[in-house]
Amino acid sequence: MRLARLTLAAAALLLVTTVTVPSGTPSDQAERHAALSSDTVQPRGAAPRPAVQRTRHETPFGAFVGSWDNYIPNIRRMAQWLNGANMQVGHTYLAGNGWADVEGDPVVLGLWSQWRLADPSRKLVLGVPMLVPNEGNLPDGEVAKLLARGNRGEFDLHFLKLARKLVAFGGGDTVLTLGWEMNGITYSSRCRPDPAAWKAYWRRIVTVMRSVPGQHFRFDFDPTRGLDAIPWTRCYPGDDVVDIIGMDSYDQPAGGTFDEYVSEPYGLQDQVEFAAKRGKQVSYPEWGLFDNGDNPEFVRRMVDWMRTHDTAYQTVTDYCPHGFWECDRNPRSSAVFKQLMSGSKGEPSPWSVPWSPPWGSAPAPGH
Template identity: 80%
Template sequence: MRLGRVTLAAAALLLLTTASVPDGTPLSQTERHAALSSEAIEPRGAAPRPAVLRANHEAPWGAFVGSWDTYIPDIARMARWLGDANMQVGHTYLAGNGWSDIEGDIAVLGLWSQWRQGEPNRRLVLGVPMLVPNEAGVPDAEVARLLARGGNGEFDQHFLKLARKLVALGGGDTVITLGWEMNGVTYTSRCKPDPAAWKAYWRRIVGLMRSVPGQHFGFDFTPNRGVDAIPWTRCYPGDDVVDIIGMDSYDQPAGGTFDEYVNEPYGLQDQVEFAAKRGKPVSYPEWGLFRNGDNPEFVRRMVEWMRTHDTAYQTVTDYCPHGFWQCDRNPRSAAVFKQLMAGSQGAPAPGTALPGAGRPGGQPSAQAPRR
C-alpha cells in the first residue's frame, strides 16, 4: 500500500477457486486453504506445526515517512517525537513510472545510502517494482505478456544498473521488497495473471542482482495479508531466492479484529509458520491503521506480535490514515504507539546484515541469466 491507492480486499461468503474467479477479482477472505497448488499452506491442525513464538524482544524498526530523499530528515524528527528512539530502518520506494525509475535516481539512492551508513546498525528497505508503469491499471492480459518478456530477459539491464548503483553508493546490503503486494490487484508487478511467469521473472531478477560483485542484498517476499486476489503461496518463487518472508498488514476490513487477522487464511499465523518451516525470518514492511479508525488495540497487538516472533524488521506507514506522527486523526493510537516505542533503542548491535539476508557478492543463490 502507498499514498494515493486504495486496497482492494473482499469478504464474500462463498468458497471460490482460482479458476472460477474472473481476472482481477479478489478471492473470498473466507477461502479455507484450498489445495490450489503444491505450495498451498497445510490446513490447521496438521502435524507437526513449527514453533514460532520467541522471547519478547525488539526487532529493528522504523517508519515509511516518504519516498524521496527530502523525507530523510523526517526520520530524525519522528525519532525525537519518540523520546530519541533509535529508528534503525529507513523505508523508501522506487517510483515505477518508467524504466529509468527502476534504475534508480543516483542522487536519491546516494542520500538514502548515506543515511544507512550513518550508523552501523541501520537498514535501508527499498521497494522495487518488477514492471512499469506500476500503478496504471494495466489489464491482466498485458501484465501476463510483460511478465513473459521479463522472464525472457528483456528488462535485465535495468535491474543490473540498479544493483550496480546501490553497491557503488554503499547500499550493497539494501533489503529489497521486490514486487511487493504481488497477491493483490493494484500493481502491474502482480502475480495473478500468470503465477508461473511471475515466479520465473522474480528468480531472474534476483539472480541478476546477486551477480553484481560486492552485493549482499536481502530479498523480501512481501504479499498483502490474507488471500486478496490469489493465495500468496502460489506466488512464492523458492527458498533459494527469498531471504525474508514479509507481509503488509493494515487494520482492515472494516469490523475486523486482530484475532481474525492472525487466523484468517494466509494471515499472520500462516505467514510465521510458512517462514519457520523454511528457517527464514518474517517482516512487516507496511503496517498501520486503515478501515477501523483510531484503533489503539490494533497498534498494541501488532507491536506485541512483532516482538514475539522472528521479525527481521518492521516499518509502520506513517501518513494519514495509517500513521501516528504525521496524522492527527489517530490520537489514541498515537499515544499507545508512543508509549510502546518511546526511547526504544531497537535491536542490539552489531547491526550487520539482516537475519537471513543476502549472499556474498558474486555468488548468487540462483543461477544468473546470461545478459
C-alpha cells in the same frame, strides 16, 4: 555535506556507466526448483507445526516518512518525538512510471545509502517494482505479456543498473521488497495473471542483481495479509531466492478483529509458520490503520505480535490514514504507539551479514 556526498555519488557512477547482463542468466529455473516452492499452506492441526513464538524482544523498526531524499530528516524528527528511539530502518520506494525509475535516481539512492552508512546498525529497505508502469491499471492480459517479456530477458539491464548503483553508493546490503503486494490487484508487478511466469521472473531478477560484485542484498517476499486476489503461497518463488518473508498488514476490513487477522487463511499465523518451516525471519514492511478508524487495540496487538515472533524489521506507514506521527486523525492510537516505542533501542547488531562499502569508510553524514 550534501555537495560532498553528491560529488561522491557522481564518482561512484563511473562504476555503473557500462553494464552488461551476465551470460547464462536463466529464465526457466522455476521448473528446476519446483521442490522449493509451496502452493498451499499446510492445514491447521496437521503435524508437525513449527514453533514460532519467541521471548519478547525489541525489533529493528522505522517508518515510511516519504520517498525522496528530502524526507530523510523526518526519521530523526520522528525519533525525537519517540523520546530518542533508535529508528534503525529507513523505508523508501522507487517510482514505477518508467524503467528509468526502476534503475534508480542517483541522488535519491546516494543520499538514502549515506543515511544507512552513518550507523552500522541501520538498514535500508527499498520497494522495487518488477514492471512498469507499476500503477498503470494494466489489464491481466497485458501484465501476462510483460511477464513473458521479462522472462525473455528484455528488462534485465534495468535491474543490473540498479544493483550496480546501490553497491557503488554504499547500499549493497539493502533489503529489497521486490514486487511488493504481488497477491493483490493494485500494481502491475502482480502475480495473478500468470503465477508460474511471475515466479520465474522474480528468480531471474534476483539472479541478475546477485551477479553484481560486492552486493549482499536481501530479498523480501512481501504480500498483503490474507487471501486477496490469489493465495500468496502460489506466488512464492523458492527458498533460494527469498531471504525474508514479509507481510503488509493494515487494520482492514472494517469490523475485523486482530484475532481474525491472525487466524484468517494466509494471515499472520500462516505467515510465521510458513517462514519458520523454511528457517526464515518475517517482516512487516507496511502496517498501520485503515478501515476501523482510531484503533489503539490494533496498534497494541500488532506491536506485541512483532515483538514475540522472529521479526527482521518493521516499518509503519506514517501518513493519513495509516500513521501516528504525521497524521492527527488517530490521537488514541498515536498515544499507544508512542508509549510502546518511546526510547526503544532496537537491536544493537540486528543484521546477520556484515558489510562495508567498496570505497572504505562512510563520509560524514549530513542528515
